[in-house]
Amino acid sequence: MTRLVTVDPNHPDTSIIADAARVLVSGGLVAFPTETVYGVGANALDAAAVEAIFRAKGRPATDPVIVHLASVEQVHDVARRVPAIVYDLARAFWPGALTLILEKQPCLPPSVTAGLPTVGVRVPAHPVAHQLIARAGVPVAAPSANRFSRPSATRAVHVLADLDGVIDLVIDGGPASIGVESTILDLTVSPPVIRRSGGVTLSHIQHILPEATALAEFFGDHDVHLAPGQSLRHYAPRAALTLYIGQVDDIALRVGADVRAAVAAGSRVGVLSPEEDLMALAPRLAALGRTGRVVTMRYGARRKLDESAHELFLALRALDAEGVDLILASAPEADGIGLAITDRLTRAAEGRVVRLHR
Ligand code: TXA
Ligand code: MG
Numbered sequence: 001m002t003r004l005v006t007v008d009p010n011h012p013d014t015s016i017i018a019d020a021a022r023v024l025v026s027g028g029l030v031a032f033p034t035e036t037v038y039g040v041g042a043n044a045l046d047a048a049a050v051e052a053i054f055r056a057k058g059r060p061a062t063d064p065v066i067v068h069l070a071s072v073e074q075v076h077d078v079a080r081r082v083p084a085i086v087y088d089l090a091r092a093f094w095p096g097a098l099t100l101i102l103e104k105q106p107c108l109p110p111s112v113t114a115g116l117p118t119v120g121v122r123v124p125a126h127p128v129a130h131q132l133i134a135r136a137g138v139p140v141a142a143p144s145a146n147r148f149s150r151p152s153a154t155r156a157v158h159v160l161a162d163l164d165g166v167i168d169l170v171i172d173g174g175p176a177s178i179g180v181e182s183t184i185l186d187l188t189v190s191p192p193v194i195r196r197s198g199g200v201t202l203s204h205i206q207h208i209l210p211e212a213t214a215l216a217e218f219f220g221d222h223d224v225h226l227a228p229g230q231s232l233r234h235y236a237p238r239a240a241l242t243l244y245i246g247q248v249d250d251i252a253l254r255v256g257a258d259v260r261a262a263v264a265a266g267s268r269v270g271v272l273s274p275e276e277d278l279m280a281l282a283p284r285l286a287a288l289g290r291t292g293r294v295v296t297m298r299y300g301a302r303r304k305l306d307e308s309a310h311e312l313f314l315a316l317r318a319l320d321a322e323g324v325d326l327i328l329a330s331a332p333e334a335d336g337i338g339l340a341i342t343d344r345l346t347r348a349a350e351g352r353v354v355r356l357h358r
Contacts, residue, residue, distance in 0.1 A: 002160065002163070002166070002168065002169065003169045004172060005170070006156075008173075009126070009174045010127055012127060017128070020132055020169055021132060021136040024043055025138065027052075029041070029053060029169075030169045031159045031163065032126075032128055032171045032173070033128050033156075033171065033173035034068075034125075035097060035125045035177050035178050036199050037178075037179070037181055038144065038145040038153040038156065039142030041053075041140040041141065042142070043140065044067045044108065045107065045139065046109075047111055050111045050141050055166075056166040057147055058147055063143075063148075064113045064114040064119075064227075065113075065142065066099050066120040066143065067108075067119055067121050067122075067142075068124055068140045068142050069140075070134040072123060074139060075102070077105065078104065078107075080102075085192075085209060086100060086187065092204075092207070093205075093208075094122075095124055096182075097125075097181075098122065098182055099122040099182045099183065099196075100121055100185055100187055102119055103117060103118060103119075104118055128171055145158075146159075147163070149235075149236055151316040151317055151320075151348070152235065154175055154176040154179050154314055156171075156173075158313070158317055161317070178310065179312055180313075180340045183199060183201070183205070191212065191213050192212045193213045193215055194213070194214055195215060195226055197343050198340045199340070201335070201336045201339070202214050203335075230347070234348070235313070235348040237316045237348060239325055239326055241329055241345070241348050242327070243329050243346055243348070243352065244328065244329070244353075244354045245354070245355050246333065248302070251281070252277065255277075256281055259281075260288065268293050268294075268325050269294050269325065269326050269328060270295045270296075270319040270326065270328070271329075272297045272327055272329040273297075274298070274302045274331070274332070275300070275302070276301060277302075278296055278298055295319065295322045297315045299315040302332050305332075305334065306337060308341055309337050312345075329345050
């Protein structure tokens with residue numbers, strides 16, 4: 001049985017937090033909101049509890065889990081030989097959407113880090129996450145609260161859709177504000193490299209750590225150097241998704257033609273695009289609208305990419321619920337948070353990416 005409790009995201013009821021903390025400390029699994037996405041947490045020092053997360057998610061044992069802390073002082077409980085730069089980064093970005101890869105403490109169960117000698121740590125900013133971890137008094141291992149390979153959960157209903165019956169408790173604290181996962185910065189290599197783009201951008205990090213590098217510059221375009229687990233099928237809706245990257249006019253031409261061809265071939269098609277793309281596509285899809293074979297889903301806007309990030313996983317799950325056969329998604333050529341959006345959609349597309357260059 002999974003219990004669901006609802007809290008005020010900014011002022012969660014302390015008795016609910018205390019109860020959830022007891023579940024964690026006694027080896028249970030608790031899903032909770034963070035500012036990036038919902039996480040499903042277990043006591044990171046309890047090997048059996050951590051293994052239960054892997055079972056609940058259907059997650060392969062090769063995919064390490066991020067350890068969530070209440071403050072930077074707690075880093076030493078799970079990491080050793082912590083470099084001084086951690087404190088500068090913590091001052092700038094913690095609590096917040098940045099995960100740091102450090103050398104792990106031997107006391108941490110190997111399942112947390114998938115047997116790696118390193119550990120990912122983050123101090124989340126969401127008051128519910130923060131108060132839960134502080135109250136539990138233990139580091140909390142928490143992957144995103146979705147079944148493995150599914151779009152991450154940004155609402156409590158998404159958590160229940162994927163994990164009802166296999167975890168103990170879900171704390172509903174409303175929608176996750178950022179909507180894509182934390183940025184992962186590996187400090188165990190030189191120069192430090194971003195292994196997953198996310199809520200904190202490279203240029204933000206470079207203010208504190210100028211030598212920090214994007215993955216592509218560090219290794220070339222080789223997928224194998226992403227964070228482990230990231231190169232697998234990920235964030236994927238049930239329908240096969242194709243991603244188109246380019247400018248609005250080119251997207252309208254190409255996606256418009258591809259939607260018409262897919263409908264002619266008998267498919268129900270979902271179109272997942274920022275507002276500007278949908279506006280440009282509208283006249284091209286007008287005739288098809290009456291067939292009921294095209295479902296359009298907006299995720300934010302090119303001029304408001306924060307909104308796009310916030311709505312991305314919600315929109316993917318909503319298109320799935322529509323039961324479309326195919327999804328044609330579009331995204332701008334982007335940097336900043338746009339990089340995280342394109343990254344997630346590229347993985348959801350499992351390589352079906354069409355780049356429309358001028
Ligand atoms: O925003 C987030 O980071 C969310 C919330 C819940 O905090 N969590 C999250 O966890 O995205 P998850 O399990 O979906 O992604 C964790 C990823 C792993 O797939 C892996 O790529 C990377 O973090 N990771 C964790 N530990 C690592 C390590 N020691 N070395 C390299 N990568 C690691
Ligand atoms: Mg995940």
